[in-house]
Amino acid sequence: MPDEDLSERVARLERQVAxxxxxxxxxxxxxxxxxxxxxxxxxxxxxxxxxxxxxNALREDQVDLREEMRTGFASANASLGRIIELLDRDSQ
Known part of the structure; x- marks a missing residue:
């Protein structure tokens, strides 16, 4: 009986190790x-x-471009306004 118990214990131990x-x-x-x-x-x-x-770099470029365009359009608008003033003055 002790041999059977020992063999069961060894088998169980081998399964645990595996x-x-x-x-x-x-x-x-x-x-x-x-x-x-x-x-x-x-x-x-x-x-x-x-x-x-x-x-972020692209955004900075776009912000700069927008400001340049606003400045450019404002300048063009002022120039066109001056031309209109001169044409109106000459037509009178």
Whole structure:
């Protein structure tokens, strides 16, 4: 009887060791996947920062262009107003 008990205990222990080895392998694979995901997230964040920088630069250019256009149109409007004044004066 003690031999049967011992063989059952050894068999149970061997199953537990095999289960622990499988879990260890799974944990190692999970660590590898997590490290890969971390690198992917870091790359995406870097790309997002680059795109955000590009969009901010584009916005600044558009704001500058809008101001230049307003100044240019105001100048053209003033010049046209002066021309109209001169034409009106000469036509009288």
């Amino acid at each position: 289960d622990l080895r499988a879990r260890s392998a799974d944990a190692g694979a999970a660590r590898v996947l997590a490290a890969g995901a971390d690198r992917d997230v870091a790359e995406v964040r870097a790309e997002l920062r680059a795109h955000t920088g590009t969009l």
